[in-house]
Amino acid sequence: DIQMTQSPSSLSASVGDRVTITCQASQDISNFLNWYQQKPGRAPKLLIYDASDLETGVPSRFSGGGSGTDFTFTISSLQPEDVATYYCQHYDNLPPLTFGGGTKVVIE
Amino acid sequence: QVQLVQSGPEVKKPGASVKVSCKASGYNFTGYYIHWVRQAPGQGLEWMGRINPNGGGTNYAQKFQGRVTMTRDTSISTAYMELNRLRSDDTVVYYCARGTPVATILDYWGQGTLITASS
Numbered sequence: 001d002i003q004m005t006q007s008p009s010s011l012s013a014s015v016g017d018r019v020t021i022t023c024q025a026s027q028d029i030s031n032f033l034n035w036y037q038q039k040p041g042r043a044p045k046l047l048i049y050d051a052s053d054l055e056t057g058v059p060s061r062f063s064g065g066g067s068g069t070d071f072t073f074t075i076s077s078l079q080p081e082d083v084a085t086y087y088c089q090h091y092d093n094l095p096p097l098t099f100g101g102g103t104k105v106v107i108e
Numbered sequence: 109q110v111q112l113v114q115s116g117p118e119v120k121k122p123g124a125s126v127k128v129s130c131k132a133s134g135y136n137f138t139g140y141y142i143h144w145v146r147q148a149p150g151q152g153l154e155w156m157g158r159i160n161p162n163g164g165g166t167n168y169a170q171k172f173q174g175r176v177t178m179t180r181d182t183s184i185s186t187a188y189m190e191l192n193r194l195r196s197d198d199t200v201v202y203y204c205a206r207g208t209p210v211a212t213i214l215d216y217w218g219q220g221t222l223i224t225a226s227s
Contacts, residue, residue, distance in 0.1 A: 034213055036153075043203055043217035044145075044153065050211065087153055091212035095167040097143070099153040 002026050006088055006100030014108045019075040021103045023088035028068050032092040035064055035073045038102075039084045047086075048073065075105075083107055110134040112204055112218035119224045120194050127190040128221045130204030137185040138162040141207035143214060144178065144189045148200045158207060159187055194225040 003026040013019050023033065031051035036044040046055045048064035051071055061076045075082055088100040115129040130142060144156040157168035159178040166178050172191070180187045187204060202221045205214040 032211065036214070038153075043220055044205075044214070045217070046213060046215050049213045049215075055215070089153075089214070094212060095155075095157070096169045097155040097158075097212055099155070102152045 001096055002029060002090055002092060002098060004088055004090055004098050004100040006103055008103060009101060010104040010106070012106050012108045013078050015078055015080060017078045019078050019082075019105060021073040021086055021088075023066075023071045023073070023100050025069045025071070025090055025092075029090045029092035031067045032090055033064075033066070033071050034089045034091065035062075036087045036089065037082075037084045038087065044087065078105070078107070080107060110206065110216045112206060112216055114202075114204060114218040114221045117222040117224070119226065121227055122194055122196060122225050124194050124225075125190060125192045126194060126223050127188055128202050128204075128223070130187045130189070130218050132185045132187070132206070135206075137180075138182055140209060141212070142178075142180065142187040143205045143207045143212075144176075145203045145205060145214075146200045147203070147220075148197070151200075156189070156202075161187065191223075194223075196225050198223065198225045 005024045033051045035048040038044040047058050052064045063074045065072050085102045085104045087102050111133045113131045120126050138161045141158045143158040146154050159166045161180045177190045204218040206216040
């Protein structure tokens, strides 16, 4: 099974800061990676698919990159409404589908 | 608009079974997989399996093999997840999510259903 290692597990940043989260796959998954945002008490929401494509309606301050085994997720200017936990998820060679462990983002 | 509406919270005794429903609307139900993902309090997301409503084919995570059954009723655009032999650590929120057929992108999610397994 493909394992997804996400880091950091939590971070604290100021409004307006640039925030970057990384996700590493245990083997090459090409660009078969998605990113989700989950706010407390809510279902996850798709933000980025195919590693770098922005889902319709998602603000452009969110972006993704990478391919193979190393991926990044960036918030270019952190906003108060971005407080959430972010997860990566691969979809290469299913099943199983696996998620990263999550990164909790809070405002300083 | 696409919607997935799940059944309400339930309390079950350990050893019992529970069946959660996920009613889809706003799209062609047989054109997309339904995935089931669960989340323990304060923990991450755990994939349980998926069903292809077109034909009913399923894939389950190894951890749940033999204990979970996913079914669907295309006449009412509803998918079901039944979990047997409940344990206390099955007390989590269960989500259904629509999965695109080629690239597994979970683009719409249900609101979640809390199942509590407690004596």
